Structures are given as C-alpha cells and as structure tokens.
Amino acid sequence: MDDFLIRALIAGGGIALLAGPLGSFVVWRRMAYFGDTLAHSALLGVTLGFLLGVNPMVGVMAVCVALALALVALQRRRTLAADTLLGILSHGSLSLGLVALAFLETLRVDLMAYLFGDILSVTDGDLMAIYGGGAVALTGLALLWRRLLAVTVDEDLARVEGMPVDALRLAFMLLIALVIAIAMKIVGILLITSLLIIPAAAARRFARTPEGMAALASVLGVVAVIAGLLASLNWDLPGGPSVVVAAAALFLLGSLVPLRR
Amino acid sequence: MSIPHPNRDTSALFAGPLAWTEDLTVRFGRRTVLDRVNVAVQPGEVVTLIGPNGAGKTTLVRAVLGLVAPDGGRVLRRPNLRIGYMPQKLSVDQTLPLTVRRFLALWRPVTADRVEAALEEAGVARLADSAVQTISGGEMQRVLLARALLGDPDLLVLDEPDQAVDVHGQAELFHRIAQVRQRRGCGVLLVSHDLHTVMARTDRVVCLNGHVCCSGRPEDVSRHPEYHALFGGHAGDLAVYVHHHDHAHAEDGKVVPDHDGGCCHG
Numbered sequence: 001m002d003d004f005l006i007r008a009l010i011a012g013g014g015i016a017l018l019a020g021p022l023g024s025f026v027v028w029r030r031m032a033y034f035g036d037t038l039a040h041s042a043l044l045g046v047t048l049g050f051l052l053g054v055n056p057m058v059g060v061m062a063v064c065v066a067l068a069l070a071l072v073a074l075q076r077r078r079t080l081a082a083d084t085l086l087g088i089l090s091h092g093s094l095s096l097g098l099v100a101l102a103f104l105e106t107l108r109v110d111l112m113a114y115l116f117g118d119i120l121s122v123t124d125g126d127l128m129a130i131y132g133g134g135a136v137a138l139t140g141l142a143l144l145w146r147r148l149l150a151v152t153v154d155e156d157l158a159r160v161e162g163m164p165v166d167a168l169r170l171a172f173m174l175l176i177a178l179v180i181a182i183a184m185k186i187v188g189i190l191l192i193t194s195l196l197i198i199p200a201a202a203a204r205r206f207a208r209t210p211e212g213m214a215a216l217a218s219v220l221g222v223v224a225v226i227a228g229l230l231a232s233l234n235w236d237l238p239g240g241p242s243v244v245v246a247a248a249a250l251f252l253l254g255s256l257v258p259l260r261r
Numbered sequence: 262m263s264i265p266h267p268n269r270d271t272s273a274l275f276a277g278p279l280a281w282t283e284d285l286t287v288r289f290g291r292r293t294v295l296d297r298v299n300v301a302v303q304p305g306e307v308v309t310l311i312g313p314n315g316a317g318k319t320t321l322v323r324a325v326l327g328l329v330a331p332d333g334g335r336v337l338r339r340p341n342l343r344i345g346y347m348p349q350k351l352s353v354d355q356t357l358p359l360t361v362r363r364f365l366a367l368w369r370p371v372t373a374d375r376v377e378a379a380l381e382e383a384g385v386a387r388l389a390d391s392a393v394q395t396i397s398g399g400e401m402q403r404v405l406l407a408r409a410l411l412g413d414p415d416l417l418v419l420d421e422p423d424q425a426v427d428v429h430g431q432a433e434l435f436h437r438i439a440q441v442r443q444r445r446g447c448g449v450l451l452v453s454h455d456l457h458t459v460m461a462r463t464d465r466v467v468c469l470n471g472h473v474c475c476s477g478r479p480e481d482v483s484r485h486p487e488y489h490a491l492f493g494g495h496a497g498d499l500a501v502y503v504h505h506h507d508h509a510h511a512e513d514g515k516v517v518p519d520h521d522g523g524c525c526h527g
Contacts, residue, residue: 022476027356150367153353160346161368161412207358208392 005233007122011130012225012243015183015195018134020218021141023196024210025172026150026202033083034071036072036091036193038173039180041067043097043114043189044210050104057129057181064177067093070171094189117240119229126185133182137175144171149210188241194244199224202251205259220250278303279339279416279448280325286333287320294320296472299336303417307449307462309479313491314468318452319349319420321469325450326418344525345447347407347419351401353393361390361396366407375411383407384437399430406437417441420452435462 026035042060042117067089074085101109110118141148149166151158159165176196183192200213201219207213227250228243294317302308310318323329324336326346338344351361360479365376380386383406388396396404401436409417417438421431439462442449451463467476474487482488 027353030354146367146370149357152357153359153367154348154351156328156464157324157346157347157351157408160344183374201356204356205360208360209358209363213358241365 004120004122005229007127008119008229009226011122011127011186013181013222014127014130014134016199016221016225017184017218018137018179019183019195020131020139020177020199020203020216021214023198023200023221024214024217025141025148025152026176026193026196027200027204028054028210029172031088031176032193032197033090035062035176035180035196037071037086037093037187038064038067039184039192040090040174041093041097042184042192044093045097045101045181046114046184047097047100047104049244050109051100057133060181060184061174061177063093064180065174068173068177113188115188115190116238117184117186117191119186119239119243120232122186129182130186132180137178140171140175144168150174171240179216187243191240191244194247195221196225196231198244198247198251202247202254205254205257210254220254221247224250262506264342277339279342280337280344282321282325282334282336284334285331285336287317287323287324287329288332293471295324298469298473300325300467300473300476302448302450304415305442305446306464307451308454308465308466308467309451309463310469311453312474316470318469322418322420322450322452339415343412343415345412345414345417346403347405347417348410350398351405351418355394359393360390361385361393361404364393364404366412368408369412371411376407379407379410380404382410382437382441383427384433399427399434402430402434405439406434406441410441414445414447416448416450418450421454 024033041063045060045063046056047059049056052059069088071085074080074089075082098111101111106192113121147158147163147168148171150161150163150233151165158168179196180189180192183195187195200217202220203213203216218249224247225243228246229239231237231246232239232242278301281299284297285295285300286297298317299376300308300310300321300322310321320329324331324343325338327336352492353364361380362373362376365371365379366490374499377386377389380389383403385400385403385407388400388404393401393404409419420436438449461479463479465477466479466482468474468485468491469492474491475482475485477485
C-alpha cells in the first residue's frame with residue numbers, strides 16, 4: 001500500500017474512533033446544528049491564527065469557544081429561536097472567515113482543503129495532533145461521562161444533585177471544539193459534523209446502552225473511513241466526501257436491517 | 262416567621278426546619294410570581310402547596326430546590342440537607358439507549374444492590390431492564406421516586422403529576438410516599454393539583470396565590486375564609502371530607518376542585 005494511503009487510514013481511523021462517543025453525545029443532546037455552527041466558524045479561527053502568528057488549531061479553539069459563549073449569551077435573551085441564532089452565527093462566521101481570508105493577500109491558503117479536507121496529504125504533525133488531541137478529548141470525555149449523561153437526561157435533576165451543569169456544558173463544547181480543530185484538515189469544516197452524527201445515528205438502532213452506541217459508532221466510523229478511502233483511491237474521488245458518502249450508505253443499510261425486539 | 266410550626270419534630274437530630282423561605286420574592290419580568298412567601302418544612306412533615314393555576318406553586322418548589330434565584334428574601338436549608346427531587350415528568354430523548362436501571366445509576370455512584378433495593382421500595386423492580394422511553398407516566402413517577410430514594414433524602418420534593426397519571430396510579434404513588442416517609446422519617450414538600458387526594462395525607466397545607474393566603478392543618482385551612490375565597494363552593498365539600506377522613510369515608514370521589522377559582526387578597 002502507498003504511504004499516503006496508510007497515513008490517511010490512520011488519520012481518518014483516529015478521527016472516527018474519537019467521533020463515535022462525541023458524536024453520540026451530539027445526537028443525544030440534539031446539537032447537530034450547533035456542531036455545524038462551530039465547524040463553520042473554524043475557518044475564521046484558521047485565518048486569525050495566521051494573522052496573529054499562532055497555530056491555526058489554537059485559533060480554531062479560541063473562535064469556537066467565543067462562538068459558544070456568544071450563543072449562550074444570545075439564548076438568554078430568548079427573543080429568537082435557537083435555530084435562527086445558530087443560522088446567523090453559522091453563516092455569519094463562515095462568511096467572515098472567507099472575507100478575512102481574502103484580506104490576507106500575502107498568504108496562499110488552499111481554501112478547498114479547509115472546506116472539504118485533504119485526507120490524502122496527512123503529515124506526521126497531523127497524525128500527532130489527531131492522536132495527541134484525540135487522547136486528551138477521549139480522556140476528558142471518559143472522566144465526565146456519567147455526569148454528562150445525567151445532564152443530557154435532565155438538567156434540572158442534575159442541578160439539584162449538585163452537578164456543575166454550566167461547567168459540564170462548557171466542557172462538552174470545548175471537547176467538540178477540540179475535535180473540530182483536529183479533524184478540520186482531514187475531512188474539512190463543511191463535513192466534520194457528518195462524521196460526528198452519521199455513525200452515531202447509524203448505531204442507535206443496534207445499541208441498548210449509551211456505551212454500546214458510542215462504541216458501535218466508532219466502529220462504523222472506521223468502516224466508513226476505510227470504505228471511503230478505498231473508493232476514493234479506486235475511482236479517483238475526493239477523499240473526505242467519499243468517507244461521508246460511505247458513512248451515509250452505512251446508515252441507510254443499517255436502517256433497512258429488520259430488528260426483532 | 263409567621264408560619265405556625267406543628268410540634269411534630271421528634272426524630273430530628275437538629276431542631277428547626279429542614280428547609281424554609283424568608284420573605285421569598287420571585288419576579289418573572291415585571292410580574293411578581295411570589296410575594297414575600299414564608300414556608301417551612303419540618304423533619305418528618307408533609308407540607309402540601311395548593312393554589313390556583315399560576316399561583317406560583319411550582320416556582321416556590323423550584324426556588325427551594327435552588328433552580329430559581331430569589332429576587333428578594335432568602336431560601337435556607339439545613340446544612341448538608343439531602344433533597345430528593347421528583348419532577349412532574351421526565352422524558353428522555355429517543356436517541357439515548359437507556360434502561361431504568363442505568364438511569365438510576367447516573368446521578369451518583371451507586372452499587373447494583375442499592376439500585377435493586379430502591380426499585381423494590383418504589384415498587385418497580387420489574388421495570389429494571391425496560392428502556393426509559395417505553396414505560397408509562399405513572400411508572401416513570403415511581404422510577405423517579407426510586408431515583409430520589411437513592412440519595413437518602415432528608416426531604417422529598419415533588420411536583421405532583423396531574424393528567425399524566427391516572428387516579429389509581431396517583432393513589433398508589435402517594436401510598437408509596439407515605440410509606441417512605443414513615444420508614445425513613447424524611448420531610449415531604451408537595452405541590453398538589455388535586456385537593457381531594459392530598460388533604461387527607463398531609464400535615465400542613467399552604468394555600469398559595471402569589472402570597473401565602475393561609476396555612477395550617479388541613480382541617481383548619483379548609484375553614485379559613487381565604488381558602489373559601491380561592492376554592493369557592495367546593496371548599497365546603499372538602500372540609501366535610503377532611504373532617505371525616507379519620508373514619509375512612511373515602512368514597513366521595515366526585516369532588517372536582519376549581520383550579521381556576523377566584524382570587525383572594527391578603
């Protein structure tokens with residue numbers, strides 16, 4: 001096998017493993033559109049990173065957190081529905097990122113790579129970011145697992161039990177931001193959410209516990225990565241979109257399997 | 262405080278109430294929902310909040326739970342008070358695969374044996390492996406009771422289920438709660454939408470309509486003029502019912518309190 005394909009498999013597989021449990025939470029908490037909004041803002045983070053001379057991943061994290069906090073503040077006002085606010089922030093920040101990028105005349109950025117990913121040009125640094133950042137994210141998620149589930153089931157109950165609900169919500173947003181920052185280069189900001197939610201959604205029918213769903217989502221994600229990359233190689237298709245198409249195909253196949261309950 | 266305290270506090274290690282409010286005031290926007298409300302729950306006591314729709318019953322409970330911040334006055338609790346909260350209803354998203362057993366283990370680290378015991382005490386052991394989305398409203402109430410019991414509560418707080426649970430399920434739930442109180446000696450703070458089932462099972466009634474209209478033992482409250490102003494013609498029936506409840510005359514099931522009854526001013 002070619003070296004770039006092996007790297008792509010290792011990178012995509014790592015992201016799929018990470019996306020399983022986090023994506024399950026995104027599905028349980030009905031935060032698919034929120035994840036999408038954060039991902040769209042990532043381009044602005046990349047641009048700011050270049051402008052300020054810091055690592056783009058740091059810029060992405062910073063913008064994601066700022067956006068999450070802005071959203072919380074706007075939701076408190078209760079004048080507009082959450083999906084309207086998300087739509088404004090999502091497309092506003094994506095367009096702001098594109099506009100800011102245009103100002104950076106001296107910088108040549110492969111815009112298509114950021115939007116749709118470039119899984120076939122993974123570097124050693126990318127792999128380290130994926131597995132290092134992924135280990136941090138999974139450890140954090142494991143530590144918060146029970147309490148995050150409790151908050152997902154009922155925030156009032158969690159509060160009465162003395163759980164730091166707002167801190168837990170913020171921690172979860174940070175985890176999503178981290179995943180976006182490390183997955184952006186591989187699948188692209190427009191497709192990240194699909195890798196979070198499609199495998200988790202496909203796993204739902206076959207799971208009886210939260211952990212089972214998370215694990216199965218990881219497995220399905222890895223299968224989608226392998227299938228998508230092989231298809232991409234065979235028929236010369238774009239890598240990221242091929243993986244997402246494979247995931248969607250798995251979801252459709254799964255929803256056709258009859259279940260006995 | 263203006264609330265008379267019944268002398269029922271016998272088993273407590275500390276004197277004084279479990280939780281109480283001092284001139285609690287809560288506003289939503291420009292509307293004052295609670296106006297200088299003083300309520301206390303003593304150890305082992307069942308306190309029932311009654312009042313018309315929009316009287317602030319749920320808001321008062323949420324303030325005691327710490328879910329609503331006071332705009333004036335204070336909510337006080339005994340130090341390290343353990344509260345077991347039973348919300349009116351709970352629906353878990355369909356996407357989350359969760360059995361009853363697992364649901365009970367989410368809120369604190371507990372052993373499987375304790376989960377089993379709590380399910381037994383609430384009378385829902387047979388539901389342990391059911392998905393939480395598949396059980397009925399009445400069953401969920403008892404699962405929520407089991408959940409509350411797992412925290413060894415000093416105070417049970419519940420917003421009574423109304424239409425979601427049938428009359429029989431309701432009676433069964435109250436029976437369980439009465440048992441729990443007797444066995445464990447915990448206090449109970451209860452929001453009631455159905456005067457009829459509750460009056461006989463409560464130590465003290467607080468009649469609320471933004472402010473405390475009147476409070477005291479059920480038989481005293483039912484003779485109170487403000488109570489009559491609130492609940493109109495039905496109050497008489499209820500007073501008779503309460504008066505006779507020692508003799509177990511529970512066949513009078515046709516009393517329907519007027520929840521949207523008139524207002525009173527204090």
